[in-house]
Structures are given as structure tokens and as C-alpha cells.
Amino acid sequence: MARPVxxxxxxxxxxxxxxxxxxxxxxxxxxxxTDGNRRWAKEFGxxxxxxxxxxAAKIVEFLGWCHEIDVEIVTLYVLSKENLARSAEEVSILIxxxxxxxxxxAALDGVGVQLVGDLDIVPSDLRxxxxxVSTTENCGMRVNVAVGYGGRQEIVNAVxxxxxxxxxxxxxxxxxxxxxxxxxxxEHLYTKGQPDPDLIIRSSGEQRLSGFLMWQSAYSxxxxxxxxxxxxxxxxxLRAVRDYGLRQRRFGK
Numbered sequence: 001m002a003r004p005v006x007x008x009x010x011x012x013x014x015x016x017x018x019x020x021x022x023x024x025x026x027x028x029x030x031x032x033x034t035d036g037n038r039r040w041a042k043e044f045g046x047x048x049x050x051x052x053x054x055x056a057a058k059i060v061e062f063l064g065w066c067h068e069i070d071v072e073i074v075t076l077y078v079l080s081k082e083n084l085a086r087s088a089e090e091v092s093i094l095i096x097x098x099x100x101x102x103x104x105x106a107a108l109d110g111v112g113v114q115l116v117g118d119l120d121i122v123p124s125d126l127r128x129x130x131x132x133v134s135t136t137e138n139c140g141m142r143v144n145v146a147v148g149y150g151g152r153q154e155i156v157n158a159v160x161x162x163x164x165x166x167x168x169x170x171x172x173x174x175x176x177x178x179x180x181x182x183x184x185x186x187e188h189l190y191t192k193g194q195p196d197p198d199l200i201i202r203s204s205g206e207q208r209l210s211g212f213l214m215w216q217s218a219y220s221x222x223x224x225x226x227x228x229x230x231x232x233x234x235x236x237x238l239r240a241v242r243d244y245g246l247r248q249r250r251f252g253k
Contacts, residue, residue: 024245027198029073030066031220033212034059036204036228043228049093054230056101063105063143065237073142073194075116077212081150084121091123099129102145106133110140116190117149118157144191151214158188158215191216199244201237203229219251 034055041051059076066074078098084091106113112135119127130147162184166176186192196216200209205226209217223240225232 024242026069026241027071027221027244029075029195029197029199030071031075031077031197031200031213031217032062033077033200033202033210034229035202035206035210037230039204040228040230048090049097051230052094052097056097058230058232059101060104060108061234062232062237063108063111063141065234067110067141069241071141073144073197075144075146075191075197075213077146077149077210079117079122079147079149080210081118081121081148081153084123084148095123095126098145098147099126102130103133105143105145106135112137112139112142114142114144115147116144116154117147118153119148122148142194144194146190146212149190149212151209151211154190155185155215158185161188186215189215196220199223199240201225201240203227203232203236219249221247221249 037051037055038048039051040046040054041048046054059078063074078101079094083094086094102113105111113130113133115130115134119131122130126147130145162180163176165188167173191213196218197213197220199222200213200217200220201223202209203225205224207224209222213220221244223243225236225240227233227236
């Protein structure tokens with residue numbers, strides 16, 4: 001027999017899902033900061049590796065929820081530039097877990113994987129495994145995996161790429177400056193060619209972006225959830241989407 005609390009959650013989920021099916025607009029692009037794996041492990045007396053593995057398993061589950069409501073693009077913040085400065089032991093664990101995770105995502109039906117981040121700073125063994133499964137083909141759902149990612153560095157790299165492209169085309173610096181526009185910089189971001197995220201979710205109770213999609217999130221809606229990422233539930237996700245759908249987006253107007 002189902003526990004009363006679990007039964008109530010299932011009933012609540014069904015109600016949320018009915019609301020989404022009827023009238024609530026669904027975000028086309030969802031970004032998620034999967035925060036709280038280490039704190040979850042500490043709280044439950046597990047190892048840091050256990051926390052990261054539980055977080056990876058939750059990501060696969062999360063993508064299923066996104067597929068259910070026809071989200072087109074998901075961007076996952078799984079390894080920041082700063083994460084690579086952690087202990088050699090933890091980085092080694094992260095490399096193995098993230099490699100396995102991305103291979104599992106790539107094996108899902110109708111899912112395409114794209115890497116977003118500064119791959120030059122990513123350990124070579126991780127980079128090789130990630131690049132082996134990334135694709136530029138059109139798929140039912142695009143999953144951007146942010147590894148070695150830093151928002152400021154992305155903007156710096158975009159400007160460098162733009163300058164190189166323009167100078168290779170024979171343009172002088174003054175002409176480049178006079179014509180420079182946000183749209184031109186956007187064409188050189190890691191997510192070029194994709195719509196900006198409509199909704200960004202962060203778990204673990206922290207209310208900051210930590211450099212995630214700094215340029216692209218100018219008009220995104222944010223949803224912060226108290227649950228650590230391994231404890232993030234389908235109910236939490238549906239609440240976030242409903243909250244997004246009930247907001248009036250003005251895009252600065």
C-alpha cells in the first residue's frame with residue numbers, strides 16, 4: 001500500500017500536470033544549476049562520490065520530466081571552471097561520473113548532446129569521452145552540457161572569436177568597434193544559434209547564478225528550490241514550470 005505522503009504527492013503532481021496541459025505555457029529552453037550534491041552527501045553520511053553519483057542519476061530523471069512536457073533545450077551546469085580547482089581526488093571522481101552521465105544522456109532516444117564551456121581547460125580524458133558523443137544533428141531535445149564553464153570566460157572568448165573573425169575578413173579595429181552589437185557577440189557564444197533560456201532553476205536554496213549563462217539569462221525567469229539536487233522531485237520541477245507560466249514576461253519593456 002502506498003504511503004499517504006507519497007499518495008498525496010502523486011495526486012498533487014497530477015493536478016500540476018493538468019494545469020500545464022490546459023493553459024500554462026511551457027519554457028522552450030530550461031537551464032538548471034544542479035547544486036547541493038556534496039551537502040546532500042554530508043547530511044546523509046554518504047561520501048562525496050555518492051553525492052555526485054546521486055546527482056548524476058537525478059539529471060537523467062530530470063531530462064525525462066523535460067521530455068514529458070516538450071521542453072526543446074536543456075542546459076545543465078555540471079562542471080564549472082572553479083570546480084576543476086578542487087582536490088585531485090574529487091576532480092578524478094567528477095571526471096568519471098560526468099563522462100558516464102553524458103554517455104547515458106547521448107544514448108537516450110531523440111536526445112542530442114552539445115558541449116558548452118572552455119574545453120581547453122577540461123582534462124584530456126574527460127574531453128575525449130565527451131567529444132565522442134556530442135553531435136550537431138537535429139534531435140528531438142538538445143541537451144547542452146556545461147563543463148569547464150565560466151560565464152565571464154564565455155563572454156571573453158566570444159569577443160576574442162569575433163575579433164579574430166572580423167580581422168581575418170580584413171576589417172580594421174575601428175570598423176569592428178563601430179559595428180559591434182550584442183547580436184554579433186551572441187553569434188560567438190557557446191550556445192550560438194539557440195534561443196536564450198526561458199527558465200533557469202537552481203537547487204539547494206542558493207539564490208545566485210554563479211556565472212551561469214550570464215549573457216543569455218538577461219531576460220530569463222529564475223526559480224530557486226530549497227531541495228538539494230539529489231532530492232529534487234518531479235513535483236519541484238512542475239512547480240517551477242507552473243510558476244514560470246504564470247509570470248508576465250516583459251523582456252525589459
